[in-house]
Amino acid sequence: MQPDHDVVIVGAGFGGMGAAIEFTRLGIDDIAILEREDDLGGTWHVNHYPGLAVDIASVTYSYSFEPNPHWSRLFAPGAELKRYAEHVADKYDLKRRMEFSTAVERAEWDDAQQIWRVSTADGGVRTCRYLVTATGFLSQPYTPDFPGIDSFAGQIIHTTAWDDGHDFTGQRAAIIGTGATAVQLIPEIAKQAAELTVFQRTPIWVVPKVDFAIPPAVRRLFARVPVTQRAARLVNTSLLEALMVFGVLHFKQVKPGNRAAALMARAHLRSQVRDPRTRRALTPSYDFGCKRPTFSNSYFRTFNKPNVTLQTNSIVRVEPDGIVTADGTKVLVDTLVLATGFNLWDVNFPAFQVVGRDGRDLGKWWRENRFQAYEGITVPRFPNLLSLNSPYSYSGLSYFTTIEAQMKHMRRLFGELERRGSTTFEVSDSANDAFLAKVTDNLQSSVFYNGNCGSARSYYFNQHGEAALLRPSSTLSTLREMDRFPLDDYAYR
Template structure:
């Protein structure tokens, strides 16, 4: 077996495999450490924007959080902790970038090709590559002309010095919400270029005293109880409001009213500034966030919010559509990531040689229960189209791993070499997803102006599954295993192998 990705999704898949008694697997990752985004992202102010009591594995509460919303370094430490505790080190293969994967219909094997020229074969593949891995530069002309320093938040240069310098920051999403208040007091002047404002809520980030941590260590049930509370609040206040917007529109309106009150408290009633920072789309169309000091930063004398469209990046700065040009020493790109187009971040060819992205582009993003795709046997996604409910990321990892493991165990029980979702079951699942999407906030007309990564070119919102986390978890444990077709390859079947040079003999143990 292969797990592609060593972020929390891949770590969760590895833990699930070991708990199921499956040891013949490897976890690949293109980076030199585990943790995914929490290994790569190190920009100033980086922190989790959902309570750590929910942003962690339910079976592995972590009593050492320093805060309710801990900094990124603690999330990275938690990833390392999980790898150590659950014995995943022997299964890791880091600095192993996958460039393509092809399915052998006769042998019922996936062959995965790596950047270094080697290939690996596996019976089953769990794709855990995540969303936020490929930085997205601004679609603005002239970026290469800028003579100063340029840094993307996802690839932050730890040696970059901002003190006393003029900085232009492009983007006002979740990363900017954390970066702006962190760097504003240090720079000479900061211009923030906003294309689309963000709905923001006060961040209840409090330090966790040593006494509280001692209680969590001594009584893990206390932390689990707190997690149940934070999970429930998230489901009730955001997930249900988003996916049942047609039935409960007042929930979205209430959330927007709360956000506006918070904005007023942060900017002192400055109507012009409030107008610029207030989204023109419904809450939920685009990812909201929790902020601490972001809106207040725009009341500083050395911070300006620019809403005029950026026309071009010049050798010395940024020129906007009104002809105004500002000079900068440094450009910070808080422009997010390629998301839907990053699913997966490499070509995958299934039965008949069909490429997965081409299938989704021509026939819409679609999956069976957010996990598998017709025509791509022995393959499951942790993060794929219609996987994430918008609630607990770790809840999603749990139910997606549960789904894959149920099928893998069933295939092994039947001595099958291939498990393929039946096309009619796949199509029925997708039709149900589209029907349920009609109830969501995503069909609100205002969403068309949100520029949200939730949406594809057809107006579907495949980044979010129209279900609660609890429902998705129940489905993962109860879907009919006969929705898959189990078959055995005919004739002599080559053994899966890891670490094989392309066209060569296996170098390591079979998978």
């Protein structure tokens, strides 16, 4: 059977676009990119709340093969990331392959025909030879089910569905959550609201943000002499790599490095927050790195403002005019903001139903067994599936490290397919088991298993208690491994 497309990619964010670019380089041009949103860019299209910016320096948070010399700041605002995504799509002729407002609900492997059948919410079914899931790690928003939340008479805004026209001026606002999104958003709301109550369940480690406007002369230099921007990228990547490798992955061997990072964060907090009780409440009780830290120079200072209150008591219920906490306090609220993050392990892996060979349901198999994927990209019993957002796939601190490593894996794998004259690949159980054993063993030195992470409530940990998101190797090692994995780890047909 001739399929409708050679490749269907689900997701038009940077991961999906990177995969499409790699397939084009491989000479595979019949590609359909299906996107549930109404435009490209993934998280940089969905999110547009005030204060949105990258939390990794822009010179690193971009494709190495497509540098952007025009970033306005070292940590570019979100709108510039959206424009960068548009630029990439235009330059690599990806838009003609994209179909927006097309939500994939199910994909099933047809072993007799050696194709994938992809079902969409509009009732359509299309077939393809190769299926790529590029739905992102943070694509399924989490909305807490507090008792009475449906009775709230004011406006509720989730950060992933921001109301651009909303004005907090004179309002009593509340925000639930103190993760990376909230760290960016809280200072902006505090500028307008008459009262802002921040409901914190778990404090976050925050370190100083060395951010500044990039002078026009430097931008012109980046454009005219690209090697200068590559040098800036190398410096920033090296700093991030040191933080990840020595502070997180090799915690057991280099505890002083982790302690130094925590000390820097504590000093930053002490220098910015005047009230000792507030400082204590904002200080994490878990080790640095148990959950993703973030950068900010304005978050802590916001708690010095007379209109901002930090509330650490748990929420008991929501009433039409406010929120009641465990100690009986009622906070009156006009607008409630949910910065409650994403649901990774219950619904995001995968983001839709994927059924492989012998009827294996990927989500069910992961949840009933262990979350696993060979080299963070392929899974046994799922022929011709490339799952970009998979367990043990996230490498380094910049998502682009992961994307480009997976592009290397695809290049090597599809090169072997062509050499053999084959059209179907499937990773073997033994290769997958060996990889899972290796990453599990390597993670034993990490802060996740040697540090104090009990109070972190980190999305790094799944329901099995495993930190199954990060690949426990350096960026250089990951790129090297993607170029050198044994080709016989796959069966070809």
